[in-house]
Amino acid sequence: MIWAGIIGALGIWAVGWFINTRLANGPQSSTRFVQLLVPIIFGVTLLLMWEWLVRMLEVSAVILPAPSVIGERLMQEGPRLWADFEQTVIKGAATGYIIGGIAAFGVAILADRSEFLTRGILPVGGFMAALPIVGTAPIFVKWLGSDWESKAAVVGVMVFFPILVNTVAGLRDTTVMQRDLMRTYGAGYWPTLFKLRLPAAMPFIFNGLKIATTLALIGAIVAEFFGSPTVGMGFRISTSVGQLALDMVWAEIVIAAIAGSSLYGLMAWIEGRVTFWHPSQRK
Amino acid sequence: MKSILPVLTIIGAILLLWVLAVIPMNMHLTADQAQRDGLVVSPDTPNARQEYSGFGLTLRNPALITATFVQERPRLPSPHQVAVEMWNTIVLQKISSKRSLVYHGWVTLSATLLGFGIGTSLGILLAVGIVYNRAMDMSVMPWAIASQTIPILALAPMIIVMLGSIGIQGLFPKAIISAYLSFFPVVVGMVKGLRSPDGMQLDLLRTYHASPSQGFWKLRLPASVPYLFASLKIGISASLVGAIVAELPTGARAGFGARMLVGDQYGQPLVTWAALFAAAITAAALVGLFSLLERLTLRRMGMVQA
Amino acid sequence: GENDVTLQLQWVTQAQFAGYYVALDQGFYEAEGLDVTILPGGPDIAPPQVLAGGGADVMLNWMPSALAAREKGLPVVNIAQPFKTSGLMLTCWKDSGIESVADFPGKTIGVWFFGNEYPFLSWMAQEGIPTEGGEDGVTVLKQGFNVDPLLQRQADCISTMTYNEYGQVLDAGVSPDELITFMYEDQGVATLEDGIYALEENLEDPVFVDKMVRFVRASMEGWKWAEENPEAAAGIVLDNDETGAQTEAAQVRMMGEIAKLTAGSNGALDPADYQRTVDTLLAGGSDPVISAEPVGAWTSIITDAALN
Amino acid sequence: MSQQTIIHAQGLDLTFQTNDGPVHALKDVSLEINKGDFVSFIGPSGCGKTTFLRCMAGLETPTAGQLTVNGMTPEDARRARAYGYVFQAAGLYPWRTIGGNVKLPLEIMGFSKAEQAERVARVLELVDLAGFEKKFPWQLSGGMQQRASIARALAFDADILLMDEPFGALDEIVRDHLNEQLLQLWARTEKTIGFVTHSIPEAVYLSTKIVVMSPRPGRITDVIESPLPKERPLDIRDSAEFIEIAHRVRDGLRAGHDE
């Protein structure tokens, strides 16, 4: 049984891999369709292996449910999953992301006016970013209560530092020549900011924004572990583990991963539009 | 070195803000306590006081300000309280004592380092795969991103149980979680780094008819070193966070994570805050160590000027 | 091996589990020829899951959670019940205007989830109070594992254990006069806490059963020793606390309160207690914990053998 | 001749402080540039040509000596927008189209929309880039980019044009062509031009005054007033006069090298 499981899984892997290798090295490999298809086949391969292994090795459903079971749960629990999503992602993560992002951006612009402040903020920002969320989340829940406000605060703090550090670094990423050009025009601070430094900083800012999307989601969910109303993805995950409803846990994880990847994708897409000129975006 | 004064200034500003925040944050608890101790507080019932903000209450009871700094269970401890707690648990305890933060630091650090080693190796291998194999390049990256959007605290207990069911316990499960968080920045950085050689540098090797492995060792790998260090610095602090997260579902026995949890559960905020700061200091030290290594290595490699 | 036992606790090391640590420390397990490993729990550990994964041989659990696990297809069986009485209660601010359960509507109440919400939901269902908030319902918070929501007045009531959280509220300087408490025991919705559970399939193995008999016997010996020597027991717990953050005063007090809960039990499950627990859960509101009367959820073979 | 002195440098000294110790980039540099002069700077790599040009533009501050531009400090002249500066590399902003890049100084200086459009069209025409307005810099060849950067410097009609090896990256034919156009522009507008180059023929062909510099520390070793007429067809380069000046420049350069 165990051997059948392992050999079968390897077989599934081999098939998926074979198809992908053919596709990736085939003549159509740079078409949009194939570029989407390959990662999907990869994902499907992993899911099939998972399903196969769980069934063949008879893994208990309270330890690791099969993808098909999780899928069923996803179908059944639509309204509840949506309510959780709304509470955690829309109220908690998005609010925190926006507030943290704006605050970081504002502080970065302020700090950037002085070399002194920048020098001080970057290392201290690095230090603050290293505060682990499992330590800070309970503190914010204590301060702001169980509802989404505390989640937004946790998210805000988590996304603040990566965006700050990237923006500050980006605003400094102009070449001497680009700055001197502005000086020969006798351009003051604001024209230089809007016409040179901000556009030049965009690739960095988006780097920060992308990192921050995944942090925002994780932050909002994890903070619910330390106190929440009776709705939310983190609430559902932690209580469902207690009820051994692992299929529900995984349903929420799937939603989290989809939401996180979509947000990331959205940011990457906007990045492509805004920083089309950057060498990394050109073909 | 030029940064010392600015950093101190920023720290000073933060401390000042912190100290100022302590007063309104702790005012309600302080007023409740003062009333129990028989002092006159205005307004005179806890319920009525709920109507006021911490700030408003401070204005009505300026005499209580000093008391906000010495609460036993403050909402926001004052900096000196945290400092004293850290002094007591770092300096005044034998480092082998379980009351010593150094001891707990070591517990967390060992998982961090093991996890970091695993995560970094995995990250580098994946990056090499992505750079040298087109199919991997196209399939792995979106899933690597998706993997990082999964809330680790949800996954951690399952990893622990699954590893526990095949008889693996102790340091290793923590290290796996820590590796899970640290592999991603390494993959991203190393892919960038291994792809950083320009067409000319690659063509040069083609004119020598160098083999792919020579191309890796003599060009791609050295060219990726600056990127590697940048990722290592992100990866090591991610590892530390991973190890701390993993300490909650492993039975919260020891380590910074366990201290944070227990401090929170038993109403000892100072224990939590001290562990939090100790963790951040550890992270800063690790990052600093890698910065130093980076500088030394890059200088030896001639990749930084002077 | 046939003498190795791994016990999964349901929380971090504290006097709640004193009996087991005492038995270990005083050599009671050794005397039974057992080699016992105690795994502390934590906020993310579901002991039934650990049991299912084979990470432990026995676990401690609250009966509502264990019965729910049975319904999920994980057949765990109660083999001993060292806790006779429930220590669970709601602790409320008096000045919030709560004098009786009838005053709950409109209030905010902190509840532990993770399998521990069931007794509360049953209770509210019995009282006919909705738990979805609003004017005539209560607003439920998922409470973290500390008493801050009460102290910060984010909740009017929170869940506390007599032996732990209630004491923490007092430690924070609050006097009992400012509080009003509702023991689940007094409300008739008490459910059994801290029972010892094993997997049904293992109980078919006589070697395992023999091991459990010795384990329960030694554990009960530990509990009785702890009841008689609360200070020493608290000291033993402290010695076993690897976090080094527990304080002696808190553990001594906890041991005192725990002793009251274990006092009435010799380890054997009282079928009447079991029935009351099941009835409470079956009476549960819209989201019943268990939908049918469980079968085979407990057994007396171990305690019968251990206690004769 | 009662020519108006535009740039007046007297005993300039500039030392950079670096990790490896001070670098003496300019030493005792004195020079007068009159209105309408076309001055070329030539000299081996590192002799301070760029540094001197930057001093004139107020981008670098001399450590000693006097420097006035239109009777004011270079800083003030910069604020008065007296300079068009062309850098050694094109330095176009990649997020702006060619038209947008040329428009940049006009936006900053507050020209009206209509005037902006009109000027952009005119200068792009001048450098043979009409029709490329909407393209992004990376879509153009290096030579075209360099021409766009020249257009950018011309757009706002500064009195003083400072150009740091503007044609270094171009092939000889294009270079000849641009040289001719630059001369025409200069003749037409009476601008004052400071021009850095490595090419001896280019310096001789373009300038009214050739400044030969030598390194370590950077200083002026020769100033040659060109006797060539203002009107210069390309084949003036085969004339005896031209070759003689070129020889003098080469000798000056070689002397600097051999020291």
Next chain:
Amino acid sequence: MSQQTIIHAQGLDLTFQTNDGPVHALKDVSLEINKGDFVSFIGPSGCGKTTFLRCMAGLETPTAGQLTVNGMTPEDARRARAYGYVFQAAGLYPWRTIGGNVKLPLEIMGFSKAEQAERVARVLELVDLAGFEKKFPWQLSGGMQQRASIARALAFDADILLMDEPFGALDEIVRDHLNEQLLQLWARTEKTIGFVTHSIPEAVYLSTKIVVMSPRPGRITDVIESPLPKERPLDIRDSAEFIEIAHRVRDGLRAGHDE
């Protein structure tokens, strides 16, 4: 003359497929290069000089036509390590010292340690960089870096040396000096050299054969066999013969431009 043909190109065509449609980089290019020839390629930017050089080195594959090197395909010649290639920019690996950079091809080709050291010393001597072995690239001026890259191409004694604008970034004096040295090296070793340049005097001064190219699509418009003697002092550039060839090259170039 029974000279041995080293490179034989017949009707080469090369089209790049790009996002904006195909780019016809080389069209019907035919050329013979004999052993010991010094062939210069000159032409406006984008005419395919680099592309042709890369074809010869087997770094690019023509879409049509025949190309043999030493009687084999360029690929095989590359495998036989027939080429030393000098790129337009120095392209030294920044993490290797100058010595390490020069040693790189020797390591890859498996020379013994002793031989490596001996060769590195010899070629560094040749390009006047003895004593700089331990320095890193950024510690050297641009000209010195370029010389190091030439040393790197010489180190393993390939028969064919392909150089893509190796002296583009240098000032005239240094350039003259390196031109002289390159000629000496070539005279001594009888290597076959392909050399891309934008400078007409440089092409004329160095070559036995000058190939003039013209763009869109890239093709050869003129091949000039130089009548200059092998021994060439610098002042040969003032001779009438020299000036005549230069004129012919310039005319060829201009024709290409004006089309």
